[in-house]
Amino acid sequence: MVHHHRATLLPHHIHNEEKEQADEMKELRGQLGDYACRHRKHGHDALLLMLAGFAFVSCLLLLLPNSPFSAAMDDLLQLGRTRRCDQEMAPTPPAPCAGVPNGTVCCDRGSPRADLCVMRGDVRTHAASNTLFLLAAAASADERIRPYTRKWESSVMSTIDELRLRAVPVPDPEGAARCDVRHDVPAVVFSTGGYTGNVYHEFNDGIIPLYITARRYNRKVVFVMLEYHDWWMTKYGHIVEQLSDFPPVDFSNDTRTHCFPEAVVGLRIHDELAIDASRMPGSQGIRDFRHMLDDAHRGRINAIIEEENAAPQAAPAAAALAKKRITEQLAVDDRPRLVIVSRNGSRAIENELELARAAARAGFRVTVLRPRPDTELAQMYRVLNGSDVMVGVHGAAMTHFLFMRPGSAFIQVVPLGTDWAAENYYGEPARRLGLHYIPYKILPSESSLFRRYARDDPVLTDPVAVNAKGWQVTKKVYLDGQNVRLDMARFRRRLREAYDHWAAQRRRQQSQPL
Structure with missing residues (x-):
């Protein structure tokens, strides 16, 4: 979470x-x-x-x-x-360690979110000792780094493997092994441990920082992964292929000595699900990241469509005819598409069926999406990329707003005690992507906590004070212990806002010359 x-x-x-x-x-x-x-x-x-x-x-x-x-x-x-209006501002100064000379180890520890080190020269891996060696004359650097982007959070950082970065003289008295695999492009070294397994953290702590760090190399880079997971590559391999032309290296289990002309150890991170274009080559921002996601999933989505089209040939004639009729109906159905991202367990919408019916009456074609741990990412991308509105309760699954097209609408249901997180983790990032963000802050009476606590209990009347007691209290009370029952009279206004936004977008598109 x-x-x-x-x-x-x-x-x-x-x-x-x-x-x-x-x-x-x-x-x-x-x-x-x-x-x-x-x-x-x-x-x-x-x-x-x-x-x-x-x-x-x-x-x-x-x-x-x-x-x-x-x-x-x-x-x-x-x-x-x-100040020069109508002209670009002066270019941002290069990031620390961006221009280190050959034979140097430079570490940027100034960010509160992540450390990053750069080794330039003859860099060699040594998995047995969790070390990267830099062979250089008169060198003596010795640094340590945990290449994960939650530096301030000691509990999770303690689970990340620590790497030692050593600069040693040439010839090497430490006996750094000869090169088994010599690469002529740089390495980016990072961990897929930590909170990996949670989609928010997979994107916020991993995928987006990887894009920020590696994009400047134009795919001429090798990813060296600590805590390599096959399932992670299965899930995100299409994205990795957009950032690197080379297969990744499993640092811990690949005992060969890999040699690189440069190694960037750690990832740069800007903000929550965000990219600061002023700090990127070519001023690339979050919309460029989304274009990359489009490119990453296009091939697999096309393959899924081909598989679906081929399936009726083997099906009974009646079933094939029924599917054909449904397809034809959908082809002429020009209603806006609304996707409800359903939750199981905590923070579920108790009257989800009522919500779906209300959305249909408001003029939407409604799909209820129930993602599972084994749901293919391309399937999620296909559904959300093709939708006009996404509705869901605050939680990690809201990260999928990244799959929405700019100009789409995103309605986030905000349970009690989650105002700050909902805005900072999803609301503001969604606006930066170009979505029309519509928060729906529930009333105490719409929370399942209303049935468990007295009307004057701080849990209902003062969530800020309750959250001040610490993360574990927030998690227990508001994240794990709360469901929502939407007041449809209130929520219909959000549906109307989303519909009106879609209609206005459509009118603008239709008024544009061909």
Whole structure:
């Protein structure tokens, strides 16, 4: 499950008067700068408005010489010299360790989320000692790293194999083995341990950071995996093939010495299910990642469709005819497609059938998707990529919003006590992907907890205070101990919003010239 780490990921913000004033000034400066950029090329009317703004701020400056407006005024006066509207900002400085010289080990430990080390030169694996050697003259580096992207979470990091990175002189007195396999492309070394097995963590901690780290190599890279799992490669092999032209190396079980001209040990991570385009080559962002998912699954989806089309040939004639009729009906059914991602166990929708009927009455073609651990990823991708709306209760399965097309709608049912996690793990990332995000925060009366606790119990009235007692309490009460029964009178408004969004999208598409 998704681990809520609001209190542990980064230091708490200091809420004091100076901080609030600084935030206000930062916002004011940004607003003034954005105003200038928007109106710089709109002619004399905009210029007069700008001059009026200058005059107003100048008066404040004269009348209130000690006011914080002076700082904003200084920034505004510098706009012409420091800010270039209509042009790209200066390129982001290279990441630490990006330009290390040959024969060097460089480790970037500045991120609160993950460490990353770069070894450049004659790099050799030694699985028996969990070591990567760098053979270099007059070298003496000795670093240790656990290549997983939850650095702040000591409990899970303790389960990740630690690698030793050693730079040793040439000739090597430690006896680093000769090369059994020599690669002429770099290695990216990472672990598929930790919370692997949970789809949220598989994407957030693994797949997206792997994309961020490896994309710059344009597939000319070898993945070296710690805690290699065959099932992981079965599930994500199509994605791995989009990022590397070479078979991965199982570090622990492949006892041969692999030699590389460079090794990146660890993965870079930007945010929850997010990619910061300003830190990526070619300004690639989360939509580019989704295009890669399209490419990864297209071949398998086409094969599934061919298998389905071939199946009726072996079926009885009546069954084949019935399937043909259904297919023909679906072909002319132009209603928007809504997928309900069903949950078993905790946080299930108790009146799911009522929800499906309400969605159908609202004008949707409804599919209930019940993913199992063995559900093929391409099957999930096919259903969600072809849908217009996804509905589901907060939980790891909401990670599948990544399979939705930009412009689609995502309705997330937010149970009690999950507001922060629902917004930060799925709501904001969905917006960045270009989805129309619709949160549905349930009332206490819609929670199964309403039947177990007194009306004035903090579990119902003050979830923030209950969550403050720690992760284990949150998990027990709100994640593992709660189901929802939707108030359909309230929820129909979300269905209507999703339908109206789809209709508006369709009108825009139809109005575009061919």
